[in-house]
Amino acid sequence: MSSIKEKFNQISPxxxxxxxxxxxxxxxxxxxxxxAVREFVENSLDACDQKGIFPDVHLSIKxxxxxxxxxxxxxxxxxxxxxxxxxxxxxxxxGTVLYGSKFGLKxxxxxxxxxxxxxxxxxxxxxxxxVYVKSSTDGKIQDEFELLLDIxxxxxxILKHNTKEVTKRGLSVxxxxxxxxxxxxxxxxxxxxxxxxxxPYATITFDDPKGEKFHYSKIVNDMxxxxxxxxxxxxxxxxxxxxxxxxxxxxxxxxxxxxxVEKVRKDLGLAKNNLAFTGIMDKAKKRWKTLSxxxxxxxxxxxxxxxxxxxxxxxxxxxIDVPNKKLYYWDFGDxxxxxxxxxxESQYYKQLTGTVQGETLTTFLxxxxxRIGPSTAVKFAExxxxxxEKRMGSMTNEELVKLSDSLQKFEDFLSPDPSCLAPxxxxxxxxxxxxxxxxxxxxxxxxxxSAYSGFPFIVEMGIxxxxxxxxxGPHVYRYANRIPLLYDEGSDVVLKVVNDxxxxxxxxxxxxxxxxxxxxCSTRIPxxxxxxxxxxxxxxxxRELRLGLQFLSRKLAAYMSKRxxxxxxxxxxxxxxxxxxxxxxxxxELAGKTKEPNYKxxxxxxxxxxxKQI
Amino acid sequence: MTTNKSKDRKQKAIEKQQNIxxxxxxxxxxxxxxxxxxxxxxxxxxxxxxxxxxxxxxxxQYILGNSAAxxxxxxxxxxxxxxxxxxxxxxANRLTQEKKSSTLRDVYYSSQAFAIEFEDQSESDNIIVDLxxxxxxxxxxxxxxxxERSSIFGDLNIEYxxxxxxxxxxxxxxxxxxxxxxxxLTTAELVDTSAEIVIAIEKGGLFTRxxxxxxxxxxxxxxxxxxxxxxxSTRTLLKRLHDEMGLPVIVLTDGDVYGEHIAMVIKSGSANxxxxxxxxVPDAKWVGVWATDIEKFKLPTIPMTESDIKRCYDLQSDxxxxxxxxxxxxDVFLKIKRKAELEAFSKYGLTxxxxxxxxxxxxxxxxx
Numbered sequence: 001m002s003s004i005k006e007k008f009n010q011i012s013p014x015x016x017x018x019x020x021x022x023x024x025x026x027x028x029x030x031x032x033x034x035x036a037v038r039e040f041v042e043n044s045l046d047a048c049d050q051k052g053i054f055p056d057v058h059l060s061i062k063x064x065x066x067x068x069x070x071x072x073x074x075x076x077x078x079x080x081x082x083x084x085x086x087x088x089x090x091x092x093x094x095g096t097v098l099y100g101s102k103f104g105l106k107x108x109x110x111x112x113x114x115x116x117x118x119x120x121x122x123x124x125x126x127x128x129x130x131v132y133v134k135s136s137t138d139g140k141i142q143d144e145f146e147l148l149l150d151i152x153x154x155x156x157x158i159l160k161h162n163t164k165e166v167t168k169r170g171l172s173v174x175x176x177x178x179x180x181x182x183x184x185x186x187x188x189x190x191x192x193x194x195x196x197x198x199x200p201y202a203t204i205t206f207d208d209p210k211g212e213k214f215h216y217s218k219i220v221n222d223m224x225x226x227x228x229x230x231x232x233x234x235x236x237x238x239x240x241x242x243x244x245x246x247x248x249x250x251x252x253x254x255x256x257x258x259x260x261v262e263k264v265r266k267d268l269g270l271a272k273n274n275l276a277f278t279g280i281m282d283k284a285k286k287r288w289k290t291l292s293x294x295x296x297x298x299x300x301x302x303x304x305x306x307x308x309x310x311x312x313x314x315x316x317x318x319x320i321d322v323p324n325k326k327l328y329y330w331d332f333g334d335x336x337x338x339x340x341x342x343x344x345e346s347q348y349y350k351q352l353t354g355t356v357q358g359e360t361l362t363t364f365l366x367x368x369x370x371r372i373g374p375s376t377a378v379k380f381a382e383x384x385x386x387x388x389e390k391r392m393g394s395m396t397n398e399e400l401v402k403l404s405d406s407l408q409k410f411e412d413f414l415s416p417d418p419s420c421l422a423p424x425x426x427x428x429x430x431x432x433x434x435x436x437x438x439x440x441x442x443x444x445x446x447x448x449x450s451a452y453s454g455f456p457f458i459v460e461m462g463i464x465x466x467x468x469x470x471x472x473g474p475h476v477y478r479y480a481n482r483i484p485l486l487y488d489e490g491s492d493v494v495l496k497v498v499n500d501x502x503x504x505x506x507x508x509x510x511x512x513x514x515x516x517x518x519x520x521c522s523t524r525i526p527x528x529x530x531x532x533x534x535x536x537x538x539x540x541x542x543r544e545l546r547l548g549l550q551f552l553s554r555k556l557a558a559y560m561s562k563r564x565x566x567x568x569x570x571x572x573x574x575x576x577x578x579x580x581x582x583x584x585x586x587x588x589e590l591a592g593k594t595k596e597p598n599y600k601x602x603x604x605x606x607x608x609x610x611x612k613q614i
Numbered sequence: 615m616t617t618n619k620s621k622d623r624k625q626k627a628i629e630k631q632q633n634i635x636x637x638x639x640x641x642x643x644x645x646x647x648x649x650x651x652x653x654x655x656x657x658x659x660x661x662x663x664x665x666x667x668x669x670x671x672x673x674x675q676y677i678l679g680n681s682a683a684x685x686x687x688x689x690x691x692x693x694x695x696x697x698x699x700x701x702x703x704x705x706a707n708r709l710t711q712e713k714k715s716s717t718l719r720d721v722y723y724s725s726q727a728f729a730i731e732f733e734d735q736s737e738s739d740n741i742i743v744d745l746x747x748x749x750x751x752x753x754x755x756x757x758x759x760x761x762e763r764s765s766i767f768g769d770l771n772i773e774y775x776x777x778x779x780x781x782x783x784x785x786x787x788x789x790x791x792x793x794x795x796x797x798x799l800t801t802a803e804l805v806d807t808s809a810e811i812v813i814a815i816e817k818g819g820l821f822t823r824x825x826x827x828x829x830x831x832x833x834x835x836x837x838x839x840x841x842x843x844x845x846x847s848t849r850t851l852l853k854r855l856h857d858e859m860g861l862p863v864i865v866l867t868d869g870d871v872y873g874e875h876i877a878m879v880i881k882s883g884s885a886n887x888x889x890x891x892x893x894x895v896p897d898a899k900w901v902g903v904w905a906t907d908i909e910k911f912k913l914p915t916i917p918m919t920e921s922d923i924k925r926c927y928d929l930q931s932d933x934x935x936x937x938x939x940x941x942x943x944x945d946v947f948l949k950i951k952r953k954a955e956l957e958a959f960s961k962y963g964l965t966x967x968x969x970x971x972x973x974x975x976x977x978x979x980x981x982x
Contacts, residue, residue, distance in 0.1 A: 571690075572690040575694070579693050579696075579697040580649075582697050582701070582730070583687060584649055586642070586697075586700040586704035587642045587645035587700060587704075588642075588646060589642070590639060590641065590642020590700075590704055591643040591645075592639060592642075593646060598652075601652050602652055602654065
C-alpha cells in the first residue's frame with residue numbers, strides 16, 4: 001500500500017479556458033477562425049446596440065503569407081463605430097479572462113464578452129503574437145495598445161501603449177491566429193450574409209483573404225429599442241445563483257485596520273482625544289443616526305468586546321457565531337484565540353446579526369428578483385415553509401436547496417418581464433426579407449412574449465415565396481438573439497416544427513421557391529450544445545414557433561390560392577386556344593361544311609370571364 | 615330467292631352504314647352550330663359507371679340505366695377528352711365513308727397526325743367506348759376492330775362486301791387452319807351452309823383437333839375458336855350465324871369458372887359492353903366442361919387458385935348465375951375446388967373428346 005501524493009494546484013481562469021478551449025469553439029483551425037469572427041463581430045454589434053448607434057462593422061481577414069498552404073496564420077481585424085472602451089479598462093477587458101457575477105438579465109448576442117478573450121488567447125497560443133486594440137470613446141483621442149496575456153497569472157502584459165488624434169469614435173481589435181480559410185470561408189461568408197439579414201439597421205463589410213469584398217448596407221433607418229437590464233425571475237434560478245446573490249446582498253464584516261479605526265474616530269468626532277470604552281459608547285449613542293453602516297458595525301463589535309481603540313488595534317475578529325451568540329477574536333498580545341458572549345437583548349446585537357445574516361427572505365425576494373411584491377413574497381414564504389423574516393444568512397444548505405426548489409414550484413409569480421428582450425420588430429424584419437430575397441410574397445409576425453423556466457422569450461418569424469428565391473425550399477434561416485445559427489440544423493426545434501408541417505395543406509407543392517426566417521429572442525437561449533448552433537425543443541418555444549408558422553402559412557395559403565387561380569386561368573386560356581380550333585376543324589368536316597365556324601369570339605369571352613374571377 | 619335475299623342483305627348493310635354516317639353528321643352539325651353561335655358544344659354520354667349498369671331480365675343481358683354524363687368543352691378538365699371524342703367521330707366518319715378499317719392500335723397512332731395526344735392506348739380505347747355509347751353502336755360498325763385471334767372453320771359460303779373484294783365468294787372449309795375472324799368476314803354476306811350447328815370452343819389446340827377429326831363433317835357443324843373470351847367481332851358473327859342462318863350455338867370451354875363465364879358472355883354479354891345490344895346469343899348453350907363432368911368422366915384435375923375461388927364468389931352475386939346449370943355448376947366448382955382443362959380428356963386417348971364426349975354433349979344440348 002503505497003500512499004499516493006496528490007498535488008492540488010490552483011489554476012487561473014485563463015488557464016482553465018486554455019485547457020478547455022474546445023468547449024468555447026476553438027477546437028481546430030477551421031472552427032477557431034469562424035468562432036473568432038463571430039465573437040468579435042457580435043461584440044461590436046452588441047456594443048452599438050446598447051448605445052443606440054447604427055452599427056458600421058468592418059471585418060477583414062488577411063493571410064500573413066498568402067502563398068502558404070492552409071492552415072496558416074491569419075490577421076483578423078474587426079473595426080466598429082461603437083462607443084469604444086475607456087483607456088484604463090482596455091488592458092483588463094482584453095488581457096484577462098473575467099468570470100463575472102452578473103445577475104442582471106438582458107438579451108445580448110454574447111455573454112460577458114468571454115468569447116472575444118478566448119479568441120485572443122487562442123491567437124496568442126497559436127501564433128505567439130500580441131493583440132492590437134485601438135479604442136476611441138470621444139472621437140478625438142485614440143488609445144492604441146499592444147497586449148499579451150499572462151495565462152498563469154490571468155493578467156495583461158502591456159507591450160506598447162500610445163495615443164493618437166483621430167476623428168472617429170470606435171473600437172478596432174486585431175489578432176493573429178492560426179486558421180483555415182479554405183475550409184472556413186464559405187461558413188464565414190454565410191455568417192456575414194445571414195447576420196446582415198437579421199440586422200438590417202447595420203452596415204457590414206467583409207474583406208476576405210482572396211481580395212473579395214462583401215458589402216451589406218443598412219436598409220432600415222430605425223434601430224430596434226435597446227434591451228434593458230432586469231433582475232432574474234424566480235423560476236430561472238438555482239442554488240448556486242442564490243448563493244452568489246446572497247454574497248452580494250450581505251454586508252461584509254469590516255476589516256478593523258488602522259484606516260477603519262481612524263474613520264470611526266473621525267465620525268464620532270474623536271479624531272484627537274482618546275476616550276475610554278464607556279465614553280465611546282455614549283458618544284456613539286448620541287451620534288448613532290449620523291453613523292454609516294460600517295461604523296455602526298464596529299461600534300456594535302466594540303460594545304461586546306468592551307474595548308477602547310487601543311485595545312481594538314491589538315485584536316482581529318475571527319468569527320461572529322450568531323446561533324451560539326459568541327464572538328471570536330485573535331489577541332495579538334496573548335497570541336491566542338479568545339471569545340466573548342453576546343447579549344441577545346443588547347441593542348447592538350440586532351445590528352450585528354442583521355449585517356451578518358443579510359436580508360430577510362421577503363426583502364431578498366422583493367429586492368433581488370423581478371416582479372415579486374411584498375404580499376407575493378409572504379405568500380411564497382408560507383408556501384415554502386419559511387418564516388418571512390428569516391434571515392438569508394441563517395439558511396443551512398438543506399434550507400437553500402428547499403428554497404430553490406420552492407422557487408421553481410411556486411406558481412403565483414408573475415410571468416417573466418419581457419422588457420429585457422430586443423426583438424427586431426415586424427417592419428425591419430419584413431424590409432430585410434424583401435430586400436434580401438426579392439420575393440413575390442412576404443409575411444412576418446412577432447408573437448407575444450412568453451417564458452420557459454423563468455426566462456422570457458419572443459419568437460419572430462417571416463415567410464417569403466417566389467420571386468428570386470431559388471427552388472428547393474423551404475429554406476430555413478434560423479436566428480437566436482440576432483445570431484445566425486448556421487449548422488447542425490437537423491436537431492433544431494425550428495426544423496422540427498417546419499418538418500412537422502404538411503405544406504400541401506397550404507398549397508405549397510413540389511420544389512417551392514420558399515424561405516422561412518425565425519428569430520428567437522431570450523435572455524437565455526436553450527442551446528443543445530456549447531457550439532450554439534441548435535436550439536433545444538422546449539415545449540413553450542416549440543408552441544410559439546408552431547403558432548407563428550401556422551399564422552404565416554395561412555397567409556401564404558391565401559396568396560397561393562390567388563396565385564393558383566391566376567395560373568389556372570392562364571392555363572385554361574391556353575387550353576382553349578389549343579383545342580377549340582381542333583374541334584372546329586373536326587366538326588366542319590363531320591357536318592359536311594367547307595367554312596369553319598366562328599369560334600374566335602368564344603376564346604376572347606373566356607379570357608375576360610376568368611380575369612373577373614381573380 | 616337467294617339473289618333476292620342477298621339483295622335484301624346488301625340493302626341492309628348499306629342502310630346500316632348510312633345510319634352511322636347520318637348519326638355522325640348530326641353530332642358534327644350540332645357542335646358546328648354551337649361554336650358558330652358562341653356556345654360551348656357538349657355531348658351527353660350514357661354513364662358507364664357500375665351504379666348505372668343493370669341487368670335486364672327481358673333482354674337477358676346487362677344494359678345501361680338512364681343516367682348520363684355531360685361532357686362539355688366549357689369545362690377545362692373535360693376539354694381534352696371532348697376534343698378527343700370529336701376527333702374520333704371525325705376519324706370514324708372518314709373510315710366509314712371510305713370503307714376502310716382500323717385496329718384499336720391504329721386509332722392510337724392515327725391520332726398523332728392530328729395533334730391529339732392520347733397518353734396510351736387504354737385512353738384511346740376508352741374514347742372509342744365513349745363513341746360507342748354516344749351512337750349506341752359497336753365500334754365494328756364504324757370500322758374499328760380489335761386485334762384478331764379467333765378463327766372459324768366449316769362449310770359456310772360467304773360473299774365479301776369490303777372494297778376490292780365485292781361479290782367475291784369463299785367457302786370456309788377450304789383451309790384446314792381455319793379463317794381469321796376479321797372485318798372482312800364479319801361484314802361479309804352469309805350466303806349458305808350445310809351445317810346444322812355452331813360449336814364455339816375456347817382453345818386453339820382443340821379447334822385444330824376438331825378440324826383434324828372432321829367434326830365439321832361428322833356433326834354437320836361450323837367450328838369457331840374463340841381464343842379465350844370471345845372478341846366482339848366473333849360474338850357478332852355468332853349472333854349472325856344464329857339469327858341469319860338459324861343455327862343453334864353451343865359452347866365448349868375448360869372446366870373452370872372462367873370457362874363457364876366465357877359461355878355466359880357469348881350468351882348474355884359482358885358488363886363492359888352494357889351500352890351495346892347486338893352482341894349476344896341468348897339461345898347459346900354451354901355444354902361443358904361442367905364441374906359435374908369432372909367426376910362423371912374421372913378427369914385429371916388441378917386445384918383452384920385463390921383467384922379462381924374469389925371469382926366463384928363474385929359470380930355468385932351476378933343475377934345471371936341464380937338459376938339452372940349456371941348456379942348448379944358454380945356451386946359444384948366451389949365445393950370440389952378443383953378444375954379440369956379440355957385437354958384432360960387426352961388421358962383416355964387423343965380422340966376421346968371427339969369420339970365420346972362431344973356426341974354425348976350434342977345429344978344433351980337438344981334437351982337443354
